[in-house]
Amino acid sequence: MAMKIIVDECLKCGACVAVCPRESITEQTDDSGETIYVIDANICTECVDEGGPQCQEECPVPECIVKAE
Ligand code: SF4
Ligand code: SF4
DSSP, X not given: OOEEEOTTTOOOOOHHHHXXXXXXXXXXXXXXXXXXXXXXXXXOOTTTTXXXXXXXXXXXXXXXXXXXX
């Protein structure tokens, strides 16, 4: 179980990084040199112990952070 960030929706504001209790969101660089934010599905717990995805609550863009398949 994990959340994921839809790259095309992301404003790259970085707000989600600060609120993740598991430090599972990192800033990375894609193949074309663009900054992207990525959730590590192996670490993300969907914040089951925090009452729901904290990153999703903090993100200013609706539908930017969604459940991973
Ligand atoms: S759902 Fe929680 S653990 Fe997963 S990336 Fe978002 S803030 Fe981090
Ligand atoms: S809070 Fe939302 S818009 Fe901002 S970097 Fe994270 S995923 Fe992107």
